[in-house]
Amino acid sequence: MDRDDTEETRAFWNRVARDWDVQVGDDGDSNRILNSDPVLWQLAGDVSGLTVLDAGCGTGYLSRKLAKHGAHVIGVDFAEEMIAVARAKTPHIDFRVDSCARLTSIESRTIDVVIANYVLMDTPELEATINAFYRVLRADGVAVVVFSHPCFPQGRATRLSDGQGVMTYHWDFPYFERRKCVDPPWAHFTSDFIWFHRPLSDYWKAFTTAGFQVLDFEEPRVTAECFHLADNPRKLDNSCIRPYSVAFKLGKIT
Ligand SMILES: C[S@@+](CC[C@H](N)C(=O)[O-])C[C@H]1O[C@@H](n2cnc3c(N)ncnc32)[C@H](O)[C@@H]1O
Numbered sequence: 001m002d003r004d005d006t007e008e009t010r011a012f013w014n015r016v017a018r019d020w021d022v023q024v025g026d027d028g029d030s031n032r033i034l035n036s037d038p039v040l041w042q043l044a045g046d047v048s049g050l051t052v053l054d055a056g057c058g059t060g061y062l063s064r065k066l067a068k069h070g071a072h073v074i075g076v077d078f079a080e081e082m083i084a085v086a087r088a089k090t091p092h093i094d095f096r097v098d099s100c101a102r103l104t105s106i107e108s109r110t111i112d113v114v115i116a117n118y119v120l121m122d123t124p125e126l127e128a129t130i131n132a133f134y135r136v137l138r139a140d141g142v143a144v145v146v147f148s149h150p151c152f153p154q155g156r157a158t159r160l161s162d163g164q165g166v167m168t169y170h171w172d173f174p175y176f177e178r179r180k181c182v183d184p185p186w187a188h189f190t191s192d193f194i195w196f197h198r199p200l201s202d203y204w205k206a207f208t209t210a211g212f213q214v215l216d217f218e219e220p221r222v223t224a225e226c227f228h229l230a231d232n233p234r235k236l237d238n239s240c241i242r243p244y245s246v247a248f249k250l251g252k253i254t
Pocket residue numbers: 013014024055056057058059060061062076077078079082098099100101116117118119122123124125129
């Protein structure tokens with residue numbers, strides 16, 4: 001990925017910062033609430049008293065939850081508009097404009113837990129980002145990374161027939177090709193969406209090449225205890241039949 005991709009992606013996220021806040025609000029969107037947040041909390045474990053980096057924090061819903069769980073939170077995002085919204089909502093949290101691929105505002109070996117919640121498929125610089133996560137973690141620190149499932153892209157999913165639980169996914173390029181994708185706006189968003197497809201094995205290689213050990217891996221799905229949190233039957237049904245994301249717990253090997 002080149003410098004132009006980074007600038008274009010940053011400009012995109014600045015443009016949609018207010019739309020993003022509508023999307024996630026203070027509790028996360030329905031996919032986060034139903035599927036991935038329970039897994040994220042399970043993989044992160046007890047964060048009370050720990051220094052946690054919310055990398056690519058957006059407007060900060062997760063940073064606020066981490067702070068409520070007793071973590072010392074640093075939230076970073078390269079989009080100034082995201083950080084402006086996050087700071088306006090919670091001035092006492094340490095929100096910084098910084099790139100996950102550099103983390104220039106974070107000293108090496110000072111973070112207990114790095115969390116990147118739906119960021120890796122949105123960042124143009126995968127390997128640099130994983131290396132930066134490794135650098136800032138203390139010995140024995142962990143990273144929890146949740147990102148959109150690269151095998152089942154939501155924007156290319158079509159339900160075949162109701163009640164059958166069957167989806168089809170439309171691919172207009174080879175799965176094995178890394179590619180910058182531009183998808184049309186969805187829901188209330190007014191801008192095209194920029195994201196980066198990479199095969200799942202590229203993520204795994206980025207983790208292990210940086211020095212991480214893969215400690216756990218999940219494909220988050222709704223569990224019976226969360227059924228009542230679904231806004232409507234369609235969202236619940238979608239969560240039961242399709243994977244929206246993958247979740248890794250990575251350990252720093254020193
Ligand atoms: C899908 S949003 C997720 C935001 C937040 N983690 C959440 O779950 O609400 C992706 C975020 O990653 C940020 N981002 C993408 N690449 C980044 C990078 N290289 N450095 C810092 N932030 C980045 C974007 O600005 C955006 O806020």
